[in-house]
Amino acid sequence: MYAPVLKKTLLYSLLLIALTLLLFPFGVMLSTALKSLREVYAPNPHWIPEILQFRNFVEIFSKIPLVQFFLNSLIIASGTTIFCVALSIPAAYATARLRFRGRKFLLYLFLTIQMFSPVVIVISLFKIVAGLGLLDSFVSLIVVNTVFTLAFTIWMMNGYFRTIPLEIEEAAMIDGCSRFQALRKVMLPIAVPGITTVVIYCFTTAWNEFMFAMTFINSFEKRPITVGLFDFVGRWSVDWHYLMAASILATLPVMVLFLFIEKQLVEGLAAGAVKG
Amino acid sequence: MNHDNLVFSSTRSFLSLRHFLTQEDKIAFLFLAPSLIMLLAFMFYPIFYVFVMAVFKTNRVGEMVRFVGLENFRLIFQSEEFMATVVRTIVWTLIAVFAKAVSGLGIALILKQRFPGRKLARALVILPWAASIPISVMVWKWAFNNDFGLLNYTLRALGLNPPIWLAYPVPAFFATLSVDIWLGIPFMALVFLAGLQAIPKDLFEAAAVEGATAWQQFRHVTLPSLKPILLIATLLSFLWTFNDFNVIYILTKGGPLGKTEILITLIYRTAFEYTDFSSAGAIAIITFIVLLFVSLIYARFYFKTEYR
Numbered sequence: 001m002y003a004p005v006l007k008k009t010l011l012y013s014l015l016l017i018a019l020t021l022l023l024f025p026f027g028v029m030l031s032t033a034l035k036s037l038r039e040v041y042a043p044n045p046h047w048i049p050e051i052l053q054f055r056n057f058v059e060i061f062s063k064i065p066l067v068q069f070f071l072n073s074l075i076i077a078s079g080t081t082i083f084c085v086a087l088s089i090p091a092a093y094a095t096a097r098l099r100f101r102g103r104k105f106l107l108y109l110f111l112t113i114q115m116f117s118p119v120v121i122v123i124s125l126f127k128i129v130a131g132l133g134l135l136d137s138f139v140s141l142i143v144v145n146t147v148f149t150l151a152f153t154i155w156m157m158n159g160y161f162r163t164i165p166l167e168i169e170e171a172a173m174i175d176g177c178s179r180f181q182a183l184r185k186v187m188l189p190i191a192v193p194g195i196t197t198v199v200i201y202c203f204t205t206a207w208n209e210f211m212f213a214m215t216f217i218n219s220f221e222k223r224p225i226t227v228g229l230f231d232f233v234g235r236w237s238v239d240w241h242y243l244m245a246a247s248i249l250a251t252l253p254v255m256v257l258f259l260f261i262e263k264q265l266v267e268g269l270a271a272g273a274v275k276g
Numbered sequence: 277m278n279h280d281n282l283v284f285s286s287t288r289s290f291l292s293l294r295h296f297l298t299q300e301d302k303i304a305f306l307f308l309a310p311s312l313i314m315l316l317a318f319m320f321y322p323i324f325y326v327f328v329m330a331v332f333k334t335n336r337v338g339e340m341v342r343f344v345g346l347e348n349f350r351l352i353f354q355s356e357e358f359m360a361t362v363v364r365t366i367v368w369t370l371i372a373v374f375a376k377a378v379s380g381l382g383i384a385l386i387l388k389q390r391f392p393g394r395k396l397a398r399a400l401v402i403l404p405w406a407a408s409i410p411i412s413v414m415v416w417k418w419a420f421n422n423d424f425g426l427l428n429y430t431l432r433a434l435g436l437n438p439p440i441w442l443a444y445p446v447p448a449f450f451a452t453l454s455v456d457i458w459l460g461i462p463f464m465a466l467v468f469l470a471g472l473q474a475i476p477k478d479l480f481e482a483a484a485v486e487g488a489t490a491w492q493q494f495r496h497v498t499l500p501s502l503k504p505i506l507l508i509a510t511l512l513s514f515l516w517t518f519n520d521f522n523v524i525y526i527l528t529k530g531g532p533l534g535k536t537e538i539l540i541t542l543i544y545r546t547a548f549e550y551t552d553f554s555s556a557g558a559i560a561i562i563t564f565i566v567l568l569f570v571s572l573i574y575a576r577f578y579f580k581t582e583y584r
Binding site: 008011012014015018019021022023024025026027028029031032040041042043044045046047086087088090091093094095098099100101103106107108111112113115116117119120121122123124125126127128143144146147148150151154179207208210211215225226229230233238240243244247250251254255258259262266267269270271 | 298300301303304305306307308310311312314315318319321322323325326329338379382383386389391397399400401402403404405406407408409410411412414415416417418419423424425426427429430458461462463466467470471505508509512515516518519521522525526540541543544547548553556557560563564567568571572574575578579581
């Protein structure tokens, strides 16, 4: 009777410590977002604000061009998603279903470059983008974000297509469908869960991208939310309560989306090692 | 369709591409072409371009002026700042990966137990990974503020005497390290949890029948079963940590006095703040080779587990 209680207590206390550390910045975010300026810069900060300033969430819209930043991020993230999904579906179908020479090499290649660091080539990409006259444009970010998510999305879609039984597709082709029709009418509807995962992955990755946006975008009004907010951090006196309120609005939607795909991501990255 | 036959028949009509390529080869090429073109234009060509930049002297706007061979590399290896950054990057990466793996495993072992609220706890553990990284790091930056930040306020309330985190080299190093570890823990915990749940229950039951203690079970059943996943997660974590631009750039920009600089931030700042594209190119090439090496090990190992 004694040992299980002890074990439970130990378990919960360890979990509590871990969660406190992991959730600490979210606490900071929420606490600061609900403070008044006076309280943000109070000599003795407190976790719980005296009066919860919910109006911060309304006032930020006049302090920071938040709508503009959101719109920019939305354009970049949606563009990346559409482009990336359109490219990766046929590519993944080919690597999953067609027997062609170089198939294994390509799979290997996609796997090797999926973790590739963008910073290593940002110096030459900057010159290439400038040469194409695409600096300070959304197109540059959409293209570059697509290229850096593409290998992983092809890989994920490839894995998903391979779980679909070959017989389903063969049946459609015996019934007179061409390969393209079989892909469009039979495979794609079955693959919707896999495509959804890829869509969310592309969207959240592009939404959270920071380094390329900081490098390629000059105009203040073209900044996505990540760079837009970072700009305010660099200033001499920062309205942290507004910044934290904006951070909550910027991070909450993608956080919710991400929770839907977290399991597939873990499996996609570690594959056979997870399935045991 | 059949590759063995194809090899023989293709020797006869080798020059005729029309016969050489099967119907499936052609469709595959058509399906893959758009992706491959994009990768060629915006990934492989830029890699090649960096190699070229690294052997040229460039001017302040990044135009290549004169071929200098390996001169840029020679200068880089003579620079004390560069060598210090290499050492720092290695130390930074190793400590971070180790800490992530150990705490990830610990959390996974807790989450594997059955207890009320387990699902909620699991969802909460994911949050640092799910949130926007640049934004989380900005929040940390504010939390680290010595006068008004909630971190030092809380530490003082607990009776500790915390340093001014981002103002001095050593505390800043540990501040950036902690934030990077914080970011990496959720993935480790989730991957290990998935791995733990895949271990067949009868292994533990057999061990329990034999009278193994909890520690012996962990040591002789859990750890060996987790070996493949431990390896793959560590490799991935190495790549992410080594590449962690956001944490350092947003928190300290490599400062104070360059004491939190790692290779990735050094490349960026050398190019865009010191406008020295030749040196940046040379550092990028060295970094590229390290990353390629680790990526290849990862890919090899991934293939082995996926197709075993």
